Amino acid sequence: TGEYEYVRANTNMNSPVEDLTSTDMRCNVGADSGASTSTYEVAAGSSVGFKADQAAFHPGPAGIYLGQVPEGETAATWDGSGANWFKIYELGADIGDGTFTFPTDIDTYETTIPSTVPAGDYLLRMEHVGLHSAGAPQFYISCAQLTVTGGGSANPAKVEIPGYIAADDESVSLNIYYPVPTSYDCPGPEVFTDGTTGGATSAASSAPAATSSVAATSVAQSSAAETSAAATSVVESSAAAPSSSAPATSAVESSAAATSVAESSAAATTAAETSAAATSAVETSAAAPTTSAAATSAAPSSSAAAPATSAPASGNTYNDCWNAYNKCAAAANSAPNNGGAVDVRLLSF
Template identity: 40%
Template structure:
């Protein structure tokens, strides 16, 4: 009986762990004009590739790309060739369960996209976002059955090597500071057939958020009386 009880306890712990992991997600697939790459072929493998756990500290150096190894992962990741005007994005290993806000940032990658030093300064600009809608005192978020999110590379983006950083901010437990969960992926690309645009404004990552923004620290289940709509964190998106 004691042995059975111990087994049941171990089984309960295992179920809890499985439930925790299945509630989180990673984005190992790079989407290019509808085709999805092999896992981690062009996206830098993230530290949570096994645990699926989120980043919660917006000031952590790993907040940039959450690489498994900040010195060596970039060099072991391939660089995809794309064109300005193409549709690209990120594919999750599972559905994106949590309600939240999506955004995509890009950065010119010097000396190259597969360099660990790329995009470590004030070089990032937002190119796309998808947030909740607000009506009848309620926020309505993008479907929880989504498994990928994509955007169009602005046609005026100058040619060159870039990092593309996809981010989903899960807000289901964001009532207190540090409660928001960030799910991050960085793809390495070489953009061809670009234009002469000037992406702006430029921000640093980390540095783009304090964590106290009303779009990051928010109780989505009990909105304040003076709430007028979701305020997206970070800079305005550059559309090219």
């Protein structure tokens, strides 16, 4: 299918929504309606999903919601207002012994429409939340227009967007680097299950050698510092289709940039714990501005009148290092986004 055929186009491109009280949290900036967007018919119990134009490399959770269109509206006219949303998928953190990470190589997210939801029009909403800057979550959002056939009479508990997440919720306000979290609950409500589906938490990593013709163009035009979950494609398959059938994408074209940011955390952590010059560790990102190593690594002053040059306590140095890291990431994310049309195709297989 063509670009933006079933996914509402937005004016935000690959940039995030950062105001959790804004109505842009529903379907992104400029996507309050979809008069020019087609509505896709899909049977309850079928697999659906979103495909990004590049891997969502910012560390953070993902979720897929269904918004039940109220009477008198259609999937094309509804602006997403009211308590009509329920979650059908989430992807959280991988927690190990002293480790806390999120997948950063995924470009396709699939789930199953619960077989018991009532037939009718829905908005299918994807969100990926970037938590790389502590206390400043970034939401990358897209909505597709669906007509669900078949189904049943289930009445899931519903939430309103905005309002389903507060800025001070631990799930979006925590520091994912230090102290290392030992538990994590995804933002928003619990995943609705009808007894036959469990949220179908399937996600596909980007293939490192293949590109799609449309996505390849869009990635080249997009800012490498941004995740593409803000403008995604919808993937639809039969209930029996394996999740591994998601096509390879062009997400690899941004993998180098993503890796340089994500992998620098390990070096930064080690350096911060051993040296007052820890801020120089964040210089591993080519796109990040150089930090002033001299300001933190200068030899201690022999004069009692100049205590400012003494090295701070190791705990403060560690936090200073991550503050510098987050500052670099924020600077990269604020770069002008010159992206054009992204890969927003609905695929059937």
